[in-house]
Amino acid sequence: MAIFSKPLNLNELFPHKSSRRPLLVLLATVLILRSRLFKPFTNKSSSSTSNALGLPTHSQSEFGVDAVHFPLVNASPGLGLPFVHQLRSLLRIVLPSLYTREALLLTAHSTFLVLRTVLSIAVARLDGRIVRDLVSADGKGFLTGLALWFALAVPSIYTNSMIRHLQSTLSLRFRTRLTRYIHDFYLSSAPHLRYYRVPLHGIDQYITADVDAWAESVAGIYGNLMKPSLDLLLFTSQLARSLGFRGTVLLFINYYITAKILRAVTPAFGRLAAVEARLEGEYRAGVGRVGRESEEIAFYDGGARERDILTRAYLRLIKHVNSIYKIRIAYEWTEDFVIKYLWSAAGYGLIAVPLLITRKRSRGADAVDGEGKGKEKRARKQKSDTDGIVAARTETYISNRRLLLSLADAGGRLMYAYKDLQEVAGLTGRLYTLLSTLHNLPPLPPALPGDGDTFALKNVDICVPGDPFTSPDSPSPTPSRPPATTSKLKAHAEPIPPSETLSGPDTTTLVRALTLTLRPGMHLMITGSNGVGKTAIARVLAGLWAPGSRSMLRGSTHTGGALTRPTDDVDGRPGVFVIPQRPYHPTGSLLSQVIYPHSVSEFTASFAALSELESLLDAAHLGYLVDREGGWDAVKEWRDVLSGGEKQRLAMARLFYHRPKFAILDECTSAVSSDVEGQMYEYAKSLGITLVTISLRPSLTKYHTHILTLTGDGTGSWTFSRIATSRAHEGLTEGRDESGLATPPSESESTAGDGERELVAAPTEDTGAKYLARVLEEIRVLEARLEESHVWEKRVRELGEELKAK
Ligand SMILES: Nc1ncnc2c1ncn2[C@@H]1O[C@H](COP(=O)(O)OP(=O)(O)OP(=O)(O)O)[C@@H](O)[C@H]1O
Numbered sequence: 001m002a003i004f005s006k007p008l009n010l011n012e013l014f015p016h017k018s019s020r021r022p023l024l025v026l027l028a029t030v031l032i033l034r035s036r037l038f039k040p041f042t043n044k045s046s047s048s049t050s051n052a053l054g055l056p057t058h059s060q061s062e063f064g065v066d067a068v069h070f071p072l073v074n075a076s077p078g079l080g081l082p083f084v085h086q087l088r089s090l091l092r093i094v095l096p097s098l099y100t101r102e103a104l105l106l107t108a109h110s111t112f113l114v115l116r117t118v119l120s121i122a123v124a125r126l127d128g129r130i131v132r133d134l135v136s137a138d139g140k141g142f143l144t145g146l147a148l149w150f151a152l153a154v155p156s157i158y159t160n161s162m163i164r165h166l167q168s169t170l171s172l173r174f175r176t177r178l179t180r181y182i183h184d185f186y187l188s189s190a191p192h193l194r195y196y197r198v199p200l201h202g203i204d205q206y207i208t209a210d211v212d213a214w215a216e217s218v219a220g221i222y223g224n225l226m227k228p229s230l231d232l233l234l235f236t237s238q239l240a241r242s243l244g245f246r247g248t249v250l251l252f253i254n255y256y257i258t259a260k261i262l263r264a265v266t267p268a269f270g271r272l273a274a275v276e277a278r279l280e281g282e283y284r285a286g287v288g289r290v291g292r293e294s295e296e297i298a299f300y301d302g303g304a305r306e307r308d309i310l311t312r313a314y315l316r317l318i319k320h321v322n323s324i325y326k327i328r329i330a331y332e333w334t335e336d337f338v339i340k341y342l343w344s345a346a347g348y349g350l351i352a353v354p355l356l357i358t359r360k361r362s363r364g365a366d367a368v369d370g371e372g373k374g375k376e377k378r379a380r381k382q383k384s385d386t387d388g389i390v391a392a393r394t395e396t397y398i399s400n401r402r403l404l405l406s407l408a409d410a411g412g413r414l415m416y417a418y419k420d421l422q423e424v425a426g427l428t429g430r431l432y433t434l435l436s437t438l439h440n441l442p443p444l445p446p447a448l449p450g451d452g453d454t455f456a457l458k459n460v461d462i463c464v465p466g467d468p469f470t471s472p473d474s475p476s477p478t479p480s481r482p483p484a485t486t487s488k489l490k491a492h493a494e495p496i497p498p499s500e501t502l503s504g505p506d507t508t509t510l511v512r513a514l515t516l517t518l519r520p521g522m523h524l525m526i527t528g529s530n531g532v533g534k535t536a537i538a539r540v541l542a543g544l545w546a547p548g549s550r551s552m553l554r555g556s557t558h559t560g561g562a563l564t565r566p567t568d569d570v571d572g573r574p575g576v577f578v579i580p581q582r583p584y585h586p587t588g589s590l591l592s593q594v595i596y597p598h599s600v601s602e603f604t605a606s607f608a609a610l611s612e613l614e615s616l617l618d619a620a621h622l623g624y625l626v627d628r629e630g631g632w633d634a635v636k637e638w639r640d641v642l643s644g645g646e647k648q649r650l651a652m653a654r655l656f657y658h659r660p661k662f663a664i665l666d667e668c669t670s671a672v673s674s675d676v677e678g679q680m681y682e683y684a685k686s687l688g689i690t691l692v693t694i695s696l697r698p699s700l701t702k703y704h705t706h707i708l709t710l711t712g713d714g715t716g717s718w719t720f721s722r723i724a725t726s727r728a729h730e731g732l733t734e735g736r737d738e739s740g741l742a743t744p745p746s747e748s749e750s751t752a753g754d755g756e757r758e759l760v761a762a763p764t765e766d767t768g769a770k771y772l773a774r775v776l777e778e779i780r781v782l783e784a785r786l787e788e789s790h791v792w793e794k795r796v797r798e799l800g801e802e803l804k805a806k
Pocket residue numbers: 464465510529530531532533534535536537
């Protein structure tokens with residue numbers, strides 16, 4: 001074909017050998033990477049510790065190692081050394097080594113970025129060449145140029161789409177890695193229950209929106225920074241060749257002035273982004289609360305009130321976003337002026353340098369040529385020379401102008417990237433706060449080893465835990481508090497030492513020096529007035545709160561005492577299972593409601609039959625549920641579908657399924673009728689479950705052997721006694737009674753307000769006995785009322801006869 005009569009010549013596009021070599025290396029790299037990158041994501045590991053993307057589940061020991069990279073520091077979300085440290089700590093998670101898919105994606109991304117810059121230079125040169133051929137009316141050259149133009153279009157388009165694709169894939173991989181890490185860390189039960197204890201508000205915003213935004217920004221910022229930086233470097237070096245020394249110096253003066261101006265007008269985008277994320281989180285939490293508690297709100301007809309609350313949260317967010325927009329206007333004006341107009345003016349000036357210099361030189365050459373040559377010949381030569389010079393100048397002008405335009409574009413993108421970088425800093429600060437808070441939660445003291453079947457508290461103060469990050473020695477602000485807007489970044493902020501006390505200084509002691517030992521068959525009832533600390537005891541028994549001891553709080557070296565918990569059996573029988581006051585229903589089928597926290601696959605693996613579960617539902621008086629709801633696989637919003645009493649009975653069915661050694665039942669049958677409640681308690685006991693019941697219902701006393709009464713007089717005192725009346729009912733043997741308590745039937749243990757234990761022999765002093773007396777008194781009053789009912793019955797009969805007679 002005619003257009004290919006002149007062979008495609010790389011020499012013209014890349015006049016220097018050194019600029020051709022990288023192109024070839026790049027093309028080879030692209031081909032190699034492409035073959036590796038388009039392999040589907042496969043899960044090579046069949047181990048259960050890997051997820052669907054082949055990412056390993058993180059172990060507790062890994063988190064221990066990582067803790068050193070996440071010291072708790074007070075740092076505002078801006079650029080600086082703390083940001084570099086925080087970003088590095090997060091990058092360690094998303095890019096753990098060079099032998100990962102992410103590293104490969106990053107290499108491919110970088111390669112395509114370099115390739116795009118190289119192609120841009122080639123396009124600029126080709127542009128110049130085409131116009132030159134046009135000006136000098138070289139048809140053949142023009143068509144060849146056009147063919148080259150199309151030839152370059154193919155790799156250019158491919159490169160652009162690959163850059164976008166690789167960036168989004170990289171962002172997704174970063175998000176997955178970070179999310180996996182946070183899930184494994186935040187939601188691991190053992191050993192520190194971080195999801196329960198972390199003192200951060202709006203945690204959902206951190207884990208969902210912030211992680212997503214961070215991954216996207218970090219994957220984007222790499223390209224956004226690298227591409228324009230590379231462009232600036234390569235375009236400048238290309239331009240420097242035609243601009244000469246003076247032009248290059250001017251170019252750099254231009255860069256310097258631009259950087260100075262923009263730096264002066266750039267607002268603190270990092271801090272603004274962090275505040276925006278926090279306000280977004282508050283608004284999101286508000287909407288979530290309304291969705292969760294919709295029925296309660298509807299009963300109170302609280303729609304209007306909730307609307308006000310949500311609108312206020314939304315307006316706070318919008319006000320902030322609006323202020324960002326306003327701040328941006330001034331910045332963007334300056335940026336547009338500097339990048340578009342100042343740079344273009346500087347560009348014209350710079351382009352003029354080689355043209356004007358070439359023109360001067362060619363005039364000098366004309367003068368020398370003129371001597372001793374024929375007039376006609378001279379005129380002919382002069383015309384062809386002039387044409388050649390004009391064509392060459394046009395080529396230089398077009399190439400340089402295109403390079404300058406690309407340079408201005410690169411400059412603009414670099415400025416945007418600076419803004420993006422500040423936003424990344426804000427998000428990095430938030431995620432770092434989340435992870436450093438999780439890493440630095442003071443550990444819960446481990447339970448003391450026991451025989452595996454005993455529950456014991458020894459001299460334990462039940463205290464409401466204070467802020468885990470506040471201790472008398474470190475009055476630093478909690479990470480949950482918003483960063484101080486005026487604080488300057490400290491290059492190396494001092495790590496905040498984790499709290500050394502278990503409960504913090506501002507703890508409230510609810511119960512003092514509690515000591516009790518429970519063995520299988522010792523069914524304990526915990527009672528006392530509202531807010532006295534009954535659930536608090538359950539929290540300590542369940543391991544949610546640290547068992548405080550006064551000696552610990554006083555800073556003594558004694559750290560013993562505390563809690564001994566029953567352990568899980570090797571066959572999977574749990575040591576302790578708690579049914580809380582508020583029923584909890586996970587998302588999923590009816591089956592998963594009963595077996596929670598087991599998964600369906602765990603249930604299947606345990607060879608348990610559905611018919612067994614049905615018998616457990618029967619025991620909870622819920623035998624009709626499977627048919628009514630459409631089978632075990634029915635998935636519903638169980639919180640809404642079940643009645644209050646049904647939810648509580650379902651929780652009891654859950655207890656029967658797990659059949660723990662000890663069950664802590666925290667007023668979990670308050671909505672169930674007394675007769676059904678009693679039957680369920682009896683059934684639980686028949687399964688070998690030892691009950692620790694928190695209740696205010698006297699009717700439940702008869703299912704227990706011991707009673708712990710919190711006096712609620714403000715001194716934290718308590719009494720612990722055997723329930724004498726339950727003796728016959730339980731058929732307790734003297735042997736069982738040797739529980740380490742040495743509590744004779746007529747005696748009880750108690751503490752006075754000062755925490756000293758005393759044995760109270762007189763039944764009149766015994767709060768447990770008093771409690772029983774109160775129950776008996778209530779029964780007496782009710783029986784008296786029943787007796788009165790005969791009088792009313794008699795009266796009704798009299799009235800009936802009176803009516804008949806008339
Ligand atoms: N996480 C907490 N932070 C601060 N205070 C708490 C916390 N949990 C409980 N408290 C306080 O501890 C006290 C005891 O609470 P607890 O839930 O143990 O009471 P309770 O005896 O179970 O009461 P009720 O019978 O009403 O359920 C209450 O005054 C409560 O306000």
